[in-house]
Amino acid sequence: MARDKKRRNSGRRSPLAAAVLIGVGLLLTGGVYAGASAAMAATNDTSTQHSSNLTAEDGKKLFQANCSTCHGLDLQGTENGPSLYGVGELAVEFQVSTGRMPLAAQGPQAQIKPAQFTEDQVRAMAAYVQSMAPGPTYPSAETVDGKGDVANGAELFRINCAMCHNVAGAGGALTEGKYAPALNQTSALHMYAAMVTGPQNMPVFSNTNLNLSEKRDIISYLLYLQQNKSPGGYGLGDLGPVSEGLFIWIFGIGTLIAVTVWITAKSN
């Protein structure tokens, strides 16, 4: 277009200056916020209480202060939360250590969030619950050592777990807003705990369904997946053809069309 170009003297701000300034401002505030929230999350670990070997008595106090409003003072349950008779120390460890409990809000399922208690506190509460009504207990060290048969574990995982959690443990959808979470950050103990206690809608995999050796194999396979990155390169979330298709359309075709625009543009 044949516009007359106005000559500008120095001192006039470029019209882009405002946009750049806003952008810098946003980046700064966003960065400060992200840093602050990360710092706060990190400080979540420190508790007001001095952490040492806590007993079941301490656990009882913690329980009554934090959990009894929904689960009842004697673990009997209320209309807001189920009874905890027989859930065992393993369930308490799983739910509280992953941050699912205390429940922040009612919803399709309890969300994983930063844990509110230290591991010592969790163990104390677990010991208390176990003492009130015994249930599933912690596994032996061998079960969670990750040295089982990875191939057998993979086969068992595919048959029993992959339909909800995805073959690579990337998670999956359930009905009505529920979901099976991804397993790429889960600890061996929590893998075992979830299988045994069947949290919320996850089925129970008792030792008569999957015995201890099979559970060890499954845990070993999941740990193998966590430790070994795909030899093909970045996995795009391990979600399969959907992410591959999105990627190729956005980046593949996008880049190629940009290249065609470059090829047919007039050289300056």
Added chain:
Amino acid sequence: MAHEDDPLEHERASWQPSPGLAVAVTDPVQHDSLPPHRERMTDKDPAAMKRAVRTVYTLFYLSVAASIWAVAAYILFPIESGSLTDIRHNELFVGLGIAAALLAIGVGAIHWSKAVMSDKEFIEPRHATRGRDTTRDAAIQAFAEANEESGFGRRAMIRNSMIAAVVASIVPGITLFRGLAPEGSPADPHAGDPVYLLSHTMWKKGTRLVHDPTGAPIKAADIEIGSAVHVIPEGLMPDEVSNYLDEKAKAIVLLVRMPVDQLHPPKGKESWGYDGIVAFSKVCTHVGCPVALYEQQTHHLLCPCHQSQFDVSHGAEVLFGPAARPLPQLPIEVDAEGYLVAQSDFHEPVGPSFWERH
């Protein structure tokens, strides 16, 4: 293809294709000349041209270097250790070398064509796709002479029987493809009967329910409330059954246990479960994926392929999704030792619907 003369064949009076509903524009906007050639930097400045040329051949030489690197990477990064990291490195470096080599040639060629080659535009006339009248007449003449000489047009008997013969000759070839599907034989009388095969599974009265894939039998007492157990019939092992996967595709079963008061079996199927344990076919009645996402609190069974949902506490009736029929239930009972066994085969064909199913 080459019409040397008359670039204005379109406009000749002998060929006037109908414009149909097009609005006749008697005075269309025209423009006949190309814009003046805008000089590129490389046209104006010989130094810029030299730079462009240098860029082009540098890119091509870089490509050579990248190809050499790819070969070197192939040699230098062995994968025989089996370590996934080694495999990754080999793949990454060979791939990057090849990619760089190809991209460098491509970018070099494009830069050459944009900046160095002449960018003068040319005008070339189009010729009508339709052949010229003389050509068409010659073509018609060719056919006419051939027709005259062969009598193809007027010898209807020859023509029609020829067409019939050629068409018929294809049919035996097509018939051979019947062999793609199996036929029954004395040894296996049902092999060619899809309806029979689809309507029967390995399950029979007394067949034990065993774990998939280990084959260990299951005691009713061993199943906890809230469990989901993946089940196959006893005897379904890869080395014991010749068409193992085919039988497994019909015989897979999901076993769940819930409190008896939460179970509401449909009419006539009250005795098909045992003490809150029910067994359903794991093959989705929509199009056949394994339906195995069991939610122990809601008793919903979800198929991951197309999101059909079944209510296990109500005879696996369809709650949501494209499925149309409940999952077939396997009637089970307990044998003398307490192991779960089937009462009989399924009472209906398992899996997706088919035309002959009723």
Added chain:
Amino acid sequence: MSTTTAPSETEAPAPASEKEAPLGGRFLGWASNYLDERTSLSGFVKELGRKIFPDHWSFMLGEIALWSFVAVLLSGTFLTFFFQASMVETHYAGAYEPMRGVQMSAALDSTLRLSFDIRGGLLVRQIHHWAALVFVAGIGVHMLRVFFTGAFRKPRELNWVIGFILFVLAMAEGFTGYSLPDDLLSGNGLAIINGMIKGIPVIGTWTSFLLFGGLFPGNQIVGRLYTLHILLLPAILVGLLVLHLMLMIINKHTQFAGPARKNSNVVGYPMLPVYASKMGGFFFITFGIIVLIASLFTINPIWNYGPYDPSPVSAGTQPDWYIGFADGALRLAPPHLEFVWLDHTWSFNIIIPLVVLVVFIVLVMFYPFIEAWITGDKREHHIAQRPRNSATRTAIGAAGVWFYAVLWASASSDLIATHFQLTMEGVIHTLQGALIIGPIIIYFVAKRICIALQKKDREILLHGYESGRIVRLPGGEFIEVHQPVDEFERIKLADYETYEPLVVRPNAKGRIGFWRNFRGSLSRWFFEDRLVPITHTELEAAHAHQHHELEQMASIEGEEIQGAHERAGHPEAPLTPIDDGKSGEVPVRPTSVLNTDDPAHPHKNREKEAGQ
């Protein structure tokens, strides 16, 4: 040189001067002559060597498909030397630990060995699969370009049909290809196909048996898909591709309207050297980008999926993207759409999606003929239309794209639910609504936008574009100056044709035939809302008017400025301001006066300093 007595038409003509070397050197000259004497190659070179092709980036989208297809062919050939298309059971004994000892078919075993035990094997496998995704996507964008610019009109209708068949073949190639390793994901895909075939009335059960050689999964399917994938489908595909390109060369490529471009010419660059270089360069770039993606990103990690077994299944089971629209159609079917009647099962939850897909495909494949029938236009069209200039077609296309996109998105309904923390039921219900109501809304919105854009183009043509300069006329009113578009831009905005609806009249018997009436209704729907094209006279008149206005304003401005200069005592001062870099002011027409201030000694504001 004396000539020989024997006629020598078959010999190559001697160069004009015996001392001059032939073009490219003596060897090349000899080789060209050798070939030409045996193949008539010179005719080919004469036809194509300097053939003109028009230049626009959207014309290169088909090349994305073409070059990625070459990448697919090359990488695929390498794979065939290693892949075993057999379902014979074996036990994997290679490098990948979680698969070791697992029973699987030879197909999966050979694929795993290729990935983990052959150097570069995994790379080539990934190149092949990524290139296949790019191939089908390239066909898709190319098809969209052809549709929205009306490049399928006569004489290219047949090429559109061929191209569409190529699209279907490419999808079939992809499907058969990713089902070859016999892994869990593709095996479940085959199970779904089997279930769909079984749902077809009358022939379904037997067709399923024929395809799989008996019960599903059987031990035949991988071998049969292999035959399709490397022999039959590529042969047909290559044949049709050659036909497609030949037709493109015979018909010559379309071009957008522009300076010197007419329906009866082609304006662009010659094949040699510019086009050949650009096409060749683009081939290398396409191939290079595919290899780059394949080096950095995993695709189809079959070692995670494991062998196909009817019992396990993965959450997030989807086909490759180009089959997504079919999977999505299955997911959107409502429940309970099946009943038993006359002793047979009628599975409408499968029949309806299949029919919808087939109808969609057929409509798209035969759209050129539908539009040709409505317009009755039998002329050749070599000018590509801007989408806005064919509002109804663009709106139909937009609605079709929306329809396809909703079906495609539905294939990932469960992943949408987890990623955006929604219920899958909500996602599916929303998509069902979007599928039915969306195309109607999109149609109307797109059509209105096209017509509005046409009006805007007309505005710019007739009145110029808004330049942002506000001028106060002597009478006191403010106007914004419109600058006219230059002559080369004008033709790009102006050249389009439009159609009128058919006026339906009774025939000799006094009746209106059904088809005539139907065609009339369709043509009304298509062409009721239209703009009349601008004629050359109108444009010239408007242009002259614009120039007149601008000259008027310029002369009035000049007088004003001159008057100001005279009043300031500098009648010789220039009418346009001079910026010599010393003035701190920005000159603004028309009231600027030459500033003779020295920046080191600026004018004092005497009034201020005198304290008034």
